[in-house]
Amino acid sequence: MEMERAMRQGMTPMFVAVGPAVVGLLAVADTIKPHAREAVQALKALGLDVVMLTGDNARSAAAVAKEVGIERVLSDVLPDLKAREVTLLQESGRRVAMVGDGINDAPALAQADVGIAIGAGTDVAMDTADMTLIGEDLRGIVTAIALSRATMANVKQNLFAAFIYNILLIPAAALGSLNPILAAGAMALSSVSVVSNALRLRRFTPPVAASR
The missing domain is CATH 1.10.287 (Helix Hairpins)
Structure with a gap:
């Protein structure tokens, strides 16, 4: 029951066990960046399609996407397959800008037509991207x-x-x-x-x- 509730709220549940007995449940979630919804709406106003590409499970990803106003979600994507998803979008005739901040995002940032790294992200992401935002404000995109x-x-x-x-x-x-x-x-x-x-x-x- 609690696990289902956590997943519906976009959290990832983790069971705590002592020996063979389950003694607790932890629910963890990434904090949505301030102004994320405003940034998504502004990108749509520019005529852009916004897609969430994440390794999180489908329920967690859907909850976050709903909160920030993203309709299309690609979830459960392994790190080495993120670049492949970008390639598929390009092969469909799209020009793709990828925004990321982690090591796992580096291949996709390199594959995209324009790679945009978050300034507070990892050095690998910033080295791979074509441009780096100053700070974490997504409105900079x-x-x-x-x-x-x-x-x-x-x-x-x-x-x-x-x-x-x-x-x-x-x-x-x-x-x-x-x-x-x-x-x-x-x-x-x-x-x-x-x-x-x-x-x-x-x-x-x-x-x-x-x-x-």
Whole structure:
């Protein structure tokens, strides 16, 4: 009875025995990180599918997933099979970002398109990952993804601006219909516009603010 209750609450029950007799029951559970639910909801708002990949038993994993708002759970996954689960997602056409903090997560972090380690995690995880969050606030994942999207959009805008100047003005200069002084000014204006557009990233505001 107590064991069932513990498992429904996301805990892992362990029996205590003295000789052949069972004398007690311990229930242990990982503490859900603060702001985990907020981070999950923000990731969904960015259009991302959030999947829990864990070695915990199905009941414990389902209880935690329900509390933080994750619908898809892959439980009872052995450490050496986590990377395989990431590979299966990639083979289905997904680009996968893996978030982990333990030694067991290292192979999956390496296999993922982007590996994200928690700053308070193990050295192995941080060495394997592509990036490491400062601290344990999971909202930092949201900030990282949103900032990367804003940066890529900015890069594309800058490339467009640089190309449009050249496409429009190089033919005019080659045909002699553009004064050299004006051509030099246009080139300077191109550089200024690209730099000014890039500086807009300094005003980037994350969807959810992570604590520092």
